[in-house]
Amino acid sequence: MTAWEKNLAIFDELVAMNQKFERxxxxxxxxxxxxxxxxxxxxxxxLGLRLSNKSQEAFKEKYNTTIYKSYGAVMKDYVLVPDEILKDLKLLSQYLDESYEYVMSLKPNPRKKK
Structure with a gap:
């Protein structure tokens, strides 16, 4: 199993733990x-999670991580989830829920479908 397949399985399991959203x-x-x-x-x-500015800084300091990039682009408001957290689905689920709550607090983008 490749790293991508392994982390995809973790991501799917993580998302399945929450009924508010889907993959x-x-x-x-x-x-x-x-x-x-x-x-x-x-x-x-x-894996990258989108967090508020305050939570981003705390997360990066606590887990000694950095900004998140996808396809070479810096993803605004995202933090890189370290591998050691991927092993703790309960903790990761709490951060995923925080990420969800953060985007729910943002103004919807009028150019995108809901």
Whole structure:
């Protein structure tokens, strides 16, 4: 099993733990709500979560991680989820829920479908 397949299975299991949203995307798995993406698994098998500025800084400091990139582009408001957190679905689920709540607090993008 490749790293991408392994992390995709983790991502799918993680999303299945929450009834508020579902996994979207076939080749680029992600979650979105309120017209905003908030979780993404990139081609390098890295998981990114979208968090508020305050939560981003705390997350990066606590887990010694950095910004998240997908296909070479910096993803605004996203943090890179370290591999050690991928092993703790309960903790990761809490961060995913926080990410969901953050995008629900944002103004919907009028150019995108809900």
């Amino acid at each position: 979207l995307g076939k080749t680029m798995p992600y979650c979105a709500a309120n017209t905003h993406m908030f979780a993404l698994l990139n081609k390098d098998a890295e």
